[in-house]
Amino acid sequence: MTYKFVVAPDSFKESLSAKGVCIAMENGIHNVFPDAIVNHVPMADGGEGTVEALVDATEGKIIEVDVQGPLKGQVIKAKYGILGDGRTAVIEMAEASGLGLVPREDRNPLITTTYGTGELIKAALDQGVDGIVIGIGGSATNDGGAGMAQALGAKLLDKDGEQIDFGGGSLGKIEKIDISELDERLQKTKIRVACDVDNYLTGITGASAVFGPQKGATPEMVQILDDNLKHYAKIIKRDLGKEVDEFEGAGAAGGLGAGLMAFTNATLQKGVEIVIDTIGLEWKIRDCDFVITGEGGMDFQTKFGKTPYGVAKVAEKYNKPVFAIAGTLGENFEELYEHGFSAIFSVMQKPCSLEQALKDGATNIEKTVESIVRMIKVTKGVQ
Numbered sequence: 001m002t003y004k005f006v007v008a009p010d011s012f013k014e015s016l017s018a019k020g021v022c023i024a025m026e027n028g029i030h031n032v033f034p035d036a037i038v039n040h041v042p043m044a045d046g047g048e049g050t051v052e053a054l055v056d057a058t059e060g061k062i063i064e065v066d067v068q069g070p071l072k073g074q075v076i077k078a079k080y081g082i083l084g085d086g087r088t089a090v091i092e093m094a095e096a097s098g099l100g101l102v103p104r105e106d107r108n109p110l111i112t113t114t115y116g117t118g119e120l121i122k123a124a125l126d127q128g129v130d131g132i133v134i135g136i137g138g139s140a141t142n143d144g145g146a147g148m149a150q151a152l153g154a155k156l157l158d159k160d161g162e163q164i165d166f167g168g169g170s171l172g173k174i175e176k177i178d179i180s181e182l183d184e185r186l187q188k189t190k191i192r193v194a195c196d197v198d199n200y201l202t203g204i205t206g207a208s209a210v211f212g213p214q215k216g217a218t219p220e221m222v223q224i225l226d227d228n229l230k231h232y233a234k235i236i237k238r239d240l241g242k243e244v245d246e247f248e249g250a251g252a253a254g255g256l257g258a259g260l261m262a263f264t265n266a267t268l269q270k271g272v273e274i275v276i277d278t279i280g281l282e283w284k285i286r287d288c289d290f291v292i293t294g295e296g297g298m299d300f301q302t303k304f305g306k307t308p309y310g311v312a313k314v315a316e317k318y319n320k321p322v323f324a325i326a327g328t329l330g331e332n333f334e335e336l337y338e339h340g341f342s343a344i345f346s347v348m349q350k351p352c353s354l355e356q357a358l359k360d361g362a363t364n365i366e367k368t369v370e371s372i373v374r375m376i377k378v379t380k381g382v383q
Contacts, residue, residue, distance in 0.1 A: 004037045010296075015296065016362060032376075041057055059084040080124055110168055142207055145259015146174075157175055176235070201233055207225075233258065325344075
């Protein structure tokens with residue numbers, strides 16, 4: 001009998017991309033069943049690596065463009081993807097507006113901007129797409145998506161009728177929002193936002209209070225930023241007729257979630273759900289015998305929307321055995337057995353340094369998957 005496997009891992013951070021993990025998994029399978037059919041489905045959960053995973057899974061392409069970085073006057077190269085259908089773009093806002101693009105000593109959410117994220121959206125629209133997936137984790141910004149909106153043609157005007165400056169520190173100066181020149185293509189484009197936090201825009205669980213400090217905000221800055229976002233939300237409600245301070249996820253990426261809801265027809269979803277839908281994971285699993293997934297680390301928190309959990313729930317729907325592997329198995333990982341996982345394994349072969357573990361990732365994954373498949377061989381009575 002020829003068995004069919006779906007390998008659907010996330011990346012093993014700093015060791016292997018999701019595509020690289022798929023290759024190592026296939027090698028382990030073929031060490032036992034040389035004729036097995038192995039369907040590679042590189043995965044992500046909407047965070048870092050989403051562009052690469054979706055492009056790899058759909059045989060799409062990567063495009064690189066120059067955009068405005070988080071700091072005014074900072075020009076950077078940022079990449080986005082066009083999926084294999086040619087109609088869908090995938091963007092990670094961190095490519096243009098991410099915290100990693102700002103030196104620690106320069107981090108200041110009063111002045112950082114999402115303008116470059118807007119430029120990435122515009123570049124994708126220029127490719128003729130009618131759908132965009134945007135991952136909004138890892139931001140350096142707290143501007144409520146104002147810079148993004150400006151890059152797409154919105155005018156956020158002060159009392160003198162001039163565009164406000166970049167950054168969350170300028171939102172309090174908005175007197176009027178004019179969208180007469182907002183890119184018309186946005187209303188015809190289905191935008192799905194990969195958002196795995198449920199924070200509101202303002203208040204004690206809002207963008208400024210929860211995420212501002214990690215972006216360089218002092219307590220005084222947090223108060224200013226929160227007050228400015230409240231003002232921004234009121235102007236959006238008055239001029240655009242949209243209530244952005246009352247839904248979960250609005251505070252994601254310094255309020256970019258709110259900005260996307262205000263200026264586009266975006267919907268917010270769990271990142272792994274968007275990925276599963278975009279790459280057609282369900283029909284691939286429906287037609288297989290075994291599923292293997294995994295990522296660098298797994299613990300009880302994996303069940304809150306991480307890649308292996310999303311894969312396991314699809315496999316459970318079709319009653320397919322699903323095996324998971326990870327570099328490390330953390331606190332109470334056993335809870336995952338209640339959520340569709342058949343068995344979970346660490347890939348570590350022996351005690352070693354983190355540096356060595358990352359270096360040996362491909363070999364360790366291959367050997368662990370080979371062991372899993374040998375177990376399958378025995379239980380199936382195959383000689």
